[in-house]
Structures are given as structure tokens and as C-alpha cells.
Amino acid sequence: MGVMRTRKHAATGLAAAAGVILASGLAWAADQYGPGVTDSEIKLGNTMPYSGPASGLGTLGKAEAAFFAMINDQGGVNGRKINFITRDDGYSPPKTLEITRHLVEEEQVLLMFSALGTATNTAVQDYLNDSKVPQLFIATGAAKWDDPKHHPWTIAFTPNYHIESRIYGRYIGKSLPNAKIAVLYQNDDFGKDYLVGLREGLGDKAEKMIVATKSYETTDPTVDSQIVTLQGSGADVLLTAAVPKFAAQAIRKVYDIGWKPTHFLSYPSSSIGGVMKPAGLEKSVGIISATPFKDGTDPQWQDTAEFKDWAGWMQKYNSAANFGDPFYVDGYIRGQLMLTLIKTAGNDLTRENMMKLATSMRDVKLPMLLPGITASTGPDDYQPLKQMQLQRFDGNTWKLFGEVISGSGS
Amino acid sequence: MEKPVAPAAREVAGDSYAGLNAGVWRLIGVLALIALAAALPFALSKYQVFELTMVMIYAIAVLGLNILTGYNGQISLGHGGFFAAGAYTAAILMHRYGVPYWATLPPAALICFVLGVLFGLPALRFEGPYLALVTLAMALAMPQLLKYFDTWTGGQQGINLVKPLPPPGLGLDHDRWLYFVVFVVLLLAIRVAANLLNGRTGRAFVAIRDHPIAATAMGIDTARYKTIAFGTSTLFTGVAGALSAIVIGFVAPESFSLFLSISFLVGSAVGGIATISGAIVGGFFIQFVPNLANDISDAAPWAIYGLAMLLFMYAMPRGVVGSLGPWLARWKRQA
Numbered sequence: 001m002g003v004m005r006t007r008k009h010a011a012t013g014l015a016a017a018a019g020v021i022l023a024s025g026l027a028w029a030a031d032q033y034g035p036g037v038t039d040s041e042i043k044l045g046n047t048m049p050y051s052g053p054a055s056g057l058g059t060l061g062k063a064e065a066a067f068f069a070m071i072n073d074q075g076g077v078n079g080r081k082i083n084f085i086t087r088d089d090g091y092s093p094p095k096t097l098e099i100t101r102h103l104v105e106e107e108q109v110l111l112m113f114s115a116l117g118t119a120t121n122t123a124v125q126d127y128l129n130d131s132k133v134p135q136l137f138i139a140t141g142a143a144k145w146d147d148p149k150h151h152p153w154t155i156a157f158t159p160n161y162h163i164e165s166r167i168y169g170r171y172i173g174k175s176l177p178n179a180k181i182a183v184l185y186q187n188d189d190f191g192k193d194y195l196v197g198l199r200e201g202l203g204d205k206a207e208k209m210i211v212a213t214k215s216y217e218t219t220d221p222t223v224d225s226q227i228v229t230l231q232g233s234g235a236d237v238l239l240t241a242a243v244p245k246f247a248a249q250a251i252r253k254v255y256d257i258g259w260k261p262t263h264f265l266s267y268p269s270s271s272i273g274g275v276m277k278p279a280g281l282e283k284s285v286g287i288i289s290a291t292p293f294k295d296g297t298d299p300q301w302q303d304t305a306e307f308k309d310w311a312g313w314m315q316k317y318n319s320a321a322n323f324g325d326p327f328y329v330d331g332y333i334r335g336q337l338m339l340t341l342i343k344t345a346g347n348d349l350t351r352e353n354m355m356k357l358a359t360s361m362r363d364v365k366l367p368m369l370l371p372g373i374t375a376s377t378g379p380d381d382y383q384p385l386k387q388m389q390l391q392r393f394d395g396n397t398w399k400l401f402g403e404v405i406s407g408s409g410s
Numbered sequence: 411m412e413k414p415v416a417p418a419a420r421e422v423a424g425d426s427y428a429g430l431n432a433g434v435w436r437l438i439g440v441l442a443l444i445a446l447a448a449a450l451p452f453a454l455s456k457y458q459v460f461e462l463t464m465v466m467i468y469a470i471a472v473l474g475l476n477i478l479t480g481y482n483g484q485i486s487l488g489h490g491g492f493f494a495a496g497a498y499t500a501a502i503l504m505h506r507y508g509v510p511y512w513a514t515l516p517p518a519a520l521i522c523f524v525l526g527v528l529f530g531l532p533a534l535r536f537e538g539p540y541l542a543l544v545t546l547a548m549a550l551a552m553p554q555l556l557k558y559f560d561t562w563t564g565g566q567q568g569i570n571l572v573k574p575l576p577p578p579g580l581g582l583d584h585d586r587w588l589y590f591v592v593f594v595v596l597l598l599a600i601r602v603a604a605n606l607l608n609g610r611t612g613r614a615f616v617a618i619r620d621h622p623i624a625a626t627a628m629g630i631d632t633a634r635y636k637t638i639a640f641g642t643s644t645l646f647t648g649v650a651g652a653l654s655a656i657v658i659g660f661v662a663p664e665s666f667s668l669f670l671s672i673s674f675l676v677g678s679a680v681g682g683i684a685t686i687s688g689a690i691v692g693g694f695f696i697q698f699v700p701n702l703a704n705d706i707s708d709a710a711p712w713a714i715y716g717l718a719m720l721l722f723m724y725a726m727p728r729g730v731v732g733s734l735g736p737w738l739a740r741w742k743r744q745a
Contacts, residue, residue, distance in 0.1 A: 051711075051712060052667065052669070053664075087704065088704060090667075090669070091664055092665055092667060092670075093568070093660055093661075093664055093665045094464075094654065094660075094665050097658055097659075097660070098460075098464065101457050101460060102701075105455065105456060105457040106455070106457055118566070118567070119566065119568055119662035119663075122567065122568060122660060122662070123658065123659075123660040123662070123665075125570075126573070127659075130573075188565050188566045188567075189565070189566060189567055217558065218554075218557065219554055219558060
């Protein structure tokens with residue numbers, strides 16, 4: 001009896017030991033942690049202009065912080081809390097580099113998530129790529145980020161200016177085939193991206209259809225003379241690729257001289273409070289722009305579950321915010337995307353795997369994206385969102401119309 | 411006959427210790443500091459080395475401002491503009507003409523000296539707050555000018571620079587190598603500033619600051635010395651700008667906002683406006699206080715920054731070095 005028992009115990013012990021070894025072996029194979037990851041935490045880094053000339057854009061970072069606060073209140077992901085470390089760079093590139101290095105080398109973040117600004121992200125792009133740290137879903141519309149060959153660790157998110165303008169070109173080519181198009185653009189990469197995109201969207205017909213282009217400098221006092229010249233070309237379609245101040249001037253001048261073109265306006269200037277109101281709401285009626293997001297004030301979504309989730313989050317975590325502020329939709333969607341990647345990664349939370357997942361997304365649906373719009377990427381495609389839907393301003397709000405249009409290269 | 415000698419002898423005796431006089435001890439102290447600064451990078455992380463490199467760059471810029479504001483009494487709110495000019499000189503030379511990074515420093519110095527002299531000429535007519543306004547124009551205009559001449563400056567997109575490689579065989583990484591490059595320039599800058607300020611030119615600067623009419627009466631060519639002060643000041647700040655372009659590896663108009671110019675003035679005042687070593691304290695302030703403020707309060711970092719500035723100015727109205735210096739001297743006399 002005694003012998004039996006001893007034997008049995010020995011056998012159980014052996015089995016248990018084997019089990020432990022096996023389990024730890026499996027765990028070793030499955031749990032791959034990069035820097036910034038423990039059983040209870042995942043550290044994400046971020047830089048934002050909370051102060052300085054672009055401080056208005058810092059709202060995006062606040063929205064993202066509020067999103068991760070909600071996730072953490074719900075218990076985190078697989079028992080891990082998201083430690084979203086967001087720092088103010090004042091929109092100054094040297095400061096961005098300093099803070100990013102601090103986050104990567106001292107805080108040991110897993111990756112950089114949704115840092116804002118074109119110049120600021122350019123300042124850290126080589127550093128992050130040399131250090132093999134993912135620079136995920138950066139908040140800038142420049143077309144240059146989709147460059148996997150030279151910068152395999154950098155990826156943007158929203159449709160870039162190039163893609164947006166291609167969408168306008170495709171719509172005009174199809175729906176207004178006899179249009180004579182005039183373009184007002186800012187004389188820098190931002191404005192030129194629109195000009196290039198429009199030509200690509202129109203294809204062979206571009207040379208014939210674009211009858212006039214005029215640029216302005218950000219140092220110009222007004223764009224009045226450009227608008228008058230463009231009207232003189234006889235165009236009946238106008239694309240304005242401008243920042244809010246000049247967009248408002250253009251809208252007002254077009255109206256005041258009695259020109260009635262079909263007026264397309266770049267997405268960065270589609271803010272009702274920042275552009276339409278200063279220009280005059282009645283003067284802005286009929287303006288067309290494009291968006292990938294649901295509008296937080298659009299009544300048609302308000303009975304859907306995903307809208308209710310978003311509205312609940314807004315009320316609980318952003319009680320002072322305006323439902324019409326697109327940054328709270330943008331930040332929420334970005335947060336959802338990050339959450340999806342972390343969930344998909346399971347316990348393989350390395351920098352390599354996060355980058356692999358970010359660049360192999362197939363039709364990922366995210367709450368608050370317009371129906372039919374999904375995020376897709378591949379080894380040669382570092383542009384997650386490539387579709388938008390047109391919207392027309394009715395003097396009060398934006399009204400969506402037409403189909404979702406793809407602006408992808410092919 | 412012996413009596414007149416005695417006080418002098420006692421003074422020397424009072425200033426000597428262990429058989430070595432004050433000058434030798436001073437030299438030993440300076441050498442020890444240099445040795446410490448040279449050993450430091452090997453005890454710190456790469457990021458901390460990078461931070462100290464930035465401290466030294468800001469120190470050189472503040473040193474330039476100290477020459478103008480501290481010693482010559484001309485207030486400048488525009489040194490961020492000259493810092494930008496130096497940075498872009500280095501960036502354009504490296505990017506467009508393939509000039510090695512170290513060879514961009516002399517041209518940056520020269521260009522910023524000439525710019526400073528040209529700027530100093532009209533500035534001769536202005537004093538105090540009026541001059542501050544004129545220089546403010548420089549700081550305000552610079553980012554837009556950089557965007558305007560975009561064929562040279564890359565406009566809004568700025569210029570990306572290739573990381574300078576440390577010489578092979580030294581076993582130093584990128585960060586530590588640049589630390590030593592900047593360290594050598596800082597030592598050189600301090601040496602040149604000390605020579606200039608402790609000599610004839612420095613005395614002329616101070617005389618003009620303290621009493622311009624008396625200075626003129628003594629035969630000092632006020633216009634000439636004010637222009638020299640402007641030129642040397644912007645030369646130092648321009649070299650610092652060139653170093654920052656090399657270390658950061660990127661320049662863009664947003665890098666040189668008005669706040670940079672104000673930071674230099676704050677660093678200068680906090681460190682000690684008419685001192686050389688105060689510039690180093692100023693460099694530390696510019697680099698670390700905004701970050702510390704952010705660590706203390708996410709919500710109101712600039713309120714903390716302002717508070718830190720007030721506390722410094724209240725406790726040490728002449729800056730850290732300006733206020734501690736006399737206190738140390740008194741303490742030494744009593745000991």
C-alpha cells in the first residue's frame with residue numbers, strides 16, 4: 001500500500017513536472033514580448049501639439065487618451081492595461097525627436113502611435129526606422145508616407161491628399177464629363193498633392209478638362225485676384241486646395257463676384273465652425289468635400305449601436321466636447337484600430353509582429369467609419385484608408401451623397 | 411621699507427593653499443571639470459548623452475546672447491532667427507553640396523556674423539525695448555522666409571540630413587561622438603568669449619552698456635563696438651544652430667518658432683546675464699525645465715514653467731551664476 005502510494009505520488013509528480021515544463025515551453029513559444037510589454041501593461045508612445053501654433057490639433061491626442069481610458073476602465077486587453085503616454089511637442093520638430101527618443105529609449109514604449117504633424121513626423125522617421133520601432137497611423141495627410149521600400153516602419157492612416165483629390169477627379173470625370181475645371185492651390189507640397197491627384201483621377205481627360213490653375217502663398221493677404229482670374233477662364237468647376245483661412249476667403253469671393261461653379265473643397269478645410277461660418281453659411285451652400293468618417297451630428301446614424309457606443313463614450317469621457325468635432329470621431333476610430341491590432345496580436349506583442357499586423361490588414365471594419373469603408377494594407381500598400389464619400393454643405397450641415405469612391409492607385 | 415610689501419604678501423598667502431596659488435588651483439579645477447565632462451558620456455545612457463549634447467548647444471547659443479545682452483546691454487528677442495540661419499546654412503551645405511558636417515561650422519559662423527553686423531547697423535539707432543522690437547521682427551519673419559525660399563530650404567517639408575558617422579576605430583557610437591564634437595566647440599567658444607570679454611573689447615562693451623555717454627567721452631567708438639557685439643553674438647548663436655541641425659538631423663521652419671528666441675533670453679537671464687558660465691546653467695534650464703514642468707503637471711506645464719522662472723528670478727535676481735558668484739567669494743573670504 002505504502003509502496004503503491006509512493007509510486008503513485010512519484011508518477012503524479014513526474015507528470016506534473018512534465019506538465020510544468022511543457023506549459024512553460026508553450027508559454028515561451030507563445031508569449032513574445034517586445035519592449036514596453038508585461039503581463040499587465042502595454043506602453044504606447046505619442047507626440048502631439050498641445051501647445052504652440054497648432055495647439056488646436058492636440059484634440060486628437062485628448063480623444064485617443066480618452067479612448068484608452070475607457071478600454072482600461074473595462075479591464076484592458078487580455079488583462080493588460082494600455083499605458084498611452086502622450087507628450088506635448090509644441091509642433092516643434094527638434095522637440096518631437098527629443099520626446100520620441102525619450103519614449104523609445106527611456107520609457108521603452110512598444111511603438112509610437114498616431115503622432116501628429118508632417119514636419120514633426122519627418123524629424124523622427126529615420127530615427128524610428130533605424131531603431132526598428134513602428135511609427136503607426138501617424139496623423140498627417142501628406143502623400144509621402146506610403147513608402148514601404150525606404151521606410152518600412154512608417155505607416156499613416158486616413159486617405160492622404162493625393163487619394164482625396166483622385167476621388168474628386170474620378171467623380172468629376174464620371175458625373176461632370178464636360179466640366180471645365182479651375183484649381184486654386186496652396187503653393188507647397190500640400191497644395192501640389194491635390195493638383196497631382198486631380199490629374200490622376202481625371203486620367204487622359206485631365207489636360208483637356210483643367211482649364212486654369214492658380215496658386216497662392218501662405219504669406220499672401222488674400223486670394224481675391226486668383227479667384228477673379230480663375231473665373232475669367234470660363235471654368236464651371238472649382239477645386240480649392242487650401243488651408244482654412246484661405247478656403248474661407250475663396251468661398252466668400254466666389255459668391256461675391258457672382259461665380260457659381262461646382263465648388264470642391266479640400267477635407268482639411270471642411271470644418272463648419274472654422275471655414276463655413278467665417279465665410280458665411282449662405283455663401284457656402286453647395287460646397288462639396290469628402291470624408292471617410294461618420295459625422296457625430298448626422299441624425300441618420302443616431303439609432304445604430306456603434307453610434308450609441310460612441311455617444312456614450314463622448315458623454316462619459318469627453319463631457320465638454322462638441323459632438324460635431326471630427327477629431328473625436330478620428331481619435332475614436334484610431335483607438336479602435338489600435339485595439340483591434342493588439343487583440344489580434346494575442347501574446348505575440350513584439351515590434352515586428354505589430355508592424356506585420358499593421359501592414360497585412362484585410363478589409364478591417366471599424367466603428368464610426370462610413371458604411372462600405374474599410375482599412376486594408378499589404379507589404380506594398382502602406383495606406384490603410386483609401387475610400388471616401390462625397391458630402392455637400394446645405395447651409396447648416398454636411399449631407400452625404402453618391403457612392404463610396406475609392407482613390408487607390410489601381 | 412618692508413611695510414608696503416606686507417599686505418600684498420598676505421593677500422597672496424590668503425589666496426594660496428598647499429603651496430599652490432589661486433591661479434594654479436583654478437586651472438586644476440577647470441581641468442577636473444573638463445575631465446569629468448569627457449568621462450560623463452560613458453556613465454550615461456545614449457538618450458541622456460543626447461540631452462547633454464542639446465544642453466551644450468543651447469549653452470553656446472545663450473553665450474552668444476550673453477555677449478550682446480549681458481555685456482553690451484542690447485536686448486535681442488531675435489536670436490532664434492540667427493540660430494535658424496546657422497542651422498539652414500549647415501543643412502543646405504550638407505544636403506545640396508555634400509559638404510562634411512564639421513566643415514559647415516566655419517561658413518555658418520561667417521554667414522551669421524555678417525547677418526548680425528548687417529542687422530546691427532540699423533539696430534544702432536534703437537535702444538532697450540525698441541531694439542527688442544526690431545530683433546523680434548527677425549524671429550517672427552524667419553519661419554515664413556524659410557517657407558518662401560523653398561527651392562533652397564525645402565519649404566514646409568524642411569531638409570532631412572544624413573546622420574554623421576563617427577570616425578571608425580574610436581569605438582564611439584553616433585550620440586557619444588556628437589557629444590564630443592559639440593563639447594570641443596563649446597570649449598572653444600568659451601575660450602574665445604573669455605579672451606574677448608576679459609580684454610579691451612569686453613571693457614568697451616561693458617562701458618557702453620553702463621554709460622554710453624561716458625564711454626564715448628573716453629574715446630570708445632560706440633557704433634563700432636556695438637556692431638562688433640552684434641556680429642560676435644550672432645556668430646556664436648549661428649554656430650549653435652549649425653550644431654543643432656547636425657545633431658537633430660532635420661531642419662524645418664517649425665523648428666525655429668518665436669518661443670526659441672524667448673527661451674534663449676530666459677536661459678540667459680536665469681543663468682546670469684553677464685557671465686560666461688551662466689550660459690551653461692541657461693542651457694540646462696532650456697533643455698530640462700519644460701520637460702520637468704510637463705512631468706509635474708500635464709494639464710498646465712507652462713504655468714509650472716512660469717512659476718519656475720519666477721522662483722529663479724526672485725531667489726537669484728542676477729541669475730544663478732550672477733548671484734552665487736559674489737556669495738561664493740564672500741564665503742571664501744570668511745573661510
